[in-house]
Amino acid sequence: MNTVEPFNNFSDELKKGVNLIEASAGTGKTYAITMLALRFVVEKEIPLEQLLVVTFTNAATRELRGRIRQRLAEARDIVELSQQQREASNRFDLTLKNWAKNWQQNEQRRKALLLLEKALHTIDEAPVFTIHGFCQRMLIEQALESNQLFDMELLTDTSQQLLEIAEDYWRNLFYPLNPQIVTLLLSDPCFVSPAALLNSVKSASGAVKTILPQCESAEKSGQKLVRELDSLRGWLLNGGEAFFCKIQDAGERGLFKDKLAKNWQNWLAALREWCVDSNAPFFGNIEWLSETGIFDSLNGKRIRGAEKKAAFVADWSFPPEIEQLSQQMDRFFLACRVEFARLLQKERRRRLASRGEMGFDDLIGNLAAALT
Known part of the structure; x- marks a missing residue:
C-alpha cells in the first residue's frame, strides 16, 4: 500500500515524471x-x-x-x-x-x-490557462498540423447554432410527411417545436461517440406507421359505431374515472373527426381504444372488482392490434429522434467550422484528434 508523504514545497526534490500533490480546500x-x-x-x-x-x-x-x-x-x-x-x-x-x-x-x-x-x-x-484555453492555444499554434483555421472563434454558447439545425431538420421532417403522421408527431411533447426536439436529444450534440439504439430509418418506420393507421381508420369506419356507442353510454353513466371521465366527449369527437378526415388532428390517448385501457379507466366505485369490470367490457368490440400500432408509434418517434441526434452530432461541427467557430467540446475533441 502506498503511503502519503507530506510535501515540503521549499526543499523537497523536484522529481521528474508524474507527481501528485493532493490537498483539501484552503490548505495552500x-x-x-x-x-x-x-x-x-x-x-x-x-x-x-x-x-x-x-x-x-x-x-x-x-x-x-x-x-x-x-x-x-x-x-x-x-x-x-x-x-x-x-x-x-x-x-x-x-x-x-x-x-x-x-x-x-x-x-x-x-x-x-x-x-x-x-x-x-x-x-x-x-502559459497559465484554463483547460479550454490551453486546447485553443495548441490548435492555433499548430493550425496546419491539426487542420484548423488560424482564427477560429471560440463560442461559449452554441445553443443558437444547435437550434438552427433543429429548425432545419424539423421542417425537412414535417413538410414531406403524410398529414396524419404530422398530426401524430405534433401530439408528442418532443415534436411540438424545434426547441422541444432539440431538448430531447441535446446531450448528443457533445462528445458522444455512439448513439444507440441502431434502428430503421424514420422514413421506413413512418411508412409502416401509415399502414397501421390506415388499418385502424378502416376498422373504425366499417365497424366502429358500436365502439363509439359503448364509450358514449359509459361516459354518460359516469362509469369512467380520472382523465377519461373528464375528456371522453372531446376525445370521442376528435376520434370521429379523425376517421373521416386524414388531415384532422390526432385524437391522442390511443390506449383508450384497447380493452386494457378501458378496463383500467373504469370507476371502481361504480363497477367494483376485476370480475365485474371484465364482464362489463366482455361484449365490447375493440380495434385489433392496437398494441402493435402503439409500439410502431414509439418506434417511429424514436427513429426520428435518433436520426436527428446523429444529424446534430455531424452537422453541428460542420456548420461551426464553416463559420470559423467552435465550441468547448470541439476544442478538446479537435486537440485529441490532432494528437492521434
Missing part, C-alpha cells in the same frame, strides 16, 4: 504551485514560458498568474538581501526565507537574480 495548493514555479525557474533554470499551469476558470488563471508574479518578485527582493537583513525583515514568509538560504553566495545570487528578472519580464507570456 495555489501557494504550493507558486513555490514550484519559482523553484523550477531558479533551480532547474526552466524559462517561465515553458512551464504549463492549467486551472479551471478564467478568474483562477488571473489569480494564479498574479500570485506567481508576486512570488517571483518577492524571491528577487529577498535574494538581493544579506542573510541578516532577511532574518530581520517581516515582509517575507518563513517558507521563502528557508528557500533563500540556498542562495547566499555572490555567484549564486547573481545567477538567481538574472533568472528571476528574466521570468518577471516574461510573466505575461507564461
Whole structure:
C-alpha cells in the first residue's frame, strides 16, 4: 500500500515524471504551485514560458498568474538581501526565507537574480490557462498540423447554432410527411417545436461517440406507421359505431374515472373527426381504444372488482392490434429522434467550422484528434 508523504514545497526534490500533490480546500495548493514555479525557474533554470499551469476558470488563471508574479518578485527582493537583513525583515514568509538560504553566495545570487528578472519580464507570456484555453492555444499554434483555421472563434454558447439545425431538420421532417403522421408527431411533447426536439436529444450534440439504439430509418418506420393507421381508420369506419356507442353510454353513466371521465366527449369527437378526415388532428390517448385501457379507466366505485369490470367490457368490440400500432408509434418517434441526434452530432461541427467557430467540446475533441 502506498503511503502519503507530506510535501515540503521549499526543499523537497523536484522529481521528474508524474507527481501528485493532493490537498483539501484552503490548505495552500495555489501557494504550493507558486513555490514550484519559482523553484523550477531558479533551480532547474526552466524559462517561465515553458512551464504549463492549467486551472479551471478564467478568474483562477488571473489569480494564479498574479500570485506567481508576486512570488517571483518577492524571491528577487529577498535574494538581493544579506542573510541578516532577511532574518530581520517581516515582509517575507518563513517558507521563502528557508528557500533563500540556498542562495547566499555572490555567484549564486547573481545567477538567481538574472533568472528571476528574466521570468518577471516574461510573466505575461507564461502559459497559465484554463483547460479550454490551453486546447485553443495548441490548435492555433499548430493550425496546419491539426487542420484548423488560424482564427477560429471560440463560442461559449452554441445553443443558437444547435437550434438552427433543429429548425432545419424539423421542417425537412414535417413538410414531406403524410398529414396524419404530422398530426401524430405534433401530439408528442418532443415534436411540438424545434426547441422541444432539440431538448430531447441535446446531450448528443457533445462528445458522444455512439448513439444507440441502431434502428430503421424514420422514413421506413413512418411508412409502416401509415399502414397501421390506415388499418385502424378502416376498422373504425366499417365497424366502429358500436365502439363509439359503448364509450358514449359509459361516459354518460359516469362509469369512467380520472382523465377519461373528464375528456371522453372531446376525445370521442376528435376520434370521429379523425376517421373521416386524414388531415384532422390526432385524437391522442390511443390506449383508450384497447380493452386494457378501458378496463383500467373504469370507476371502481361504480363497477367494483376485476370480475365485474371484465364482464362489463366482455361484449365490447375493440380495434385489433392496437398494441402493435402503439409500439410502431414509439418506434417511429424514436427513429426520428435518433436520426436527428446523429444529424446534430455531424452537422453541428460542420456548420461551426464553416463559420470559423467552435465550441468547448470541439476544442478538446479537435486537440485529441490532432494528437492521434
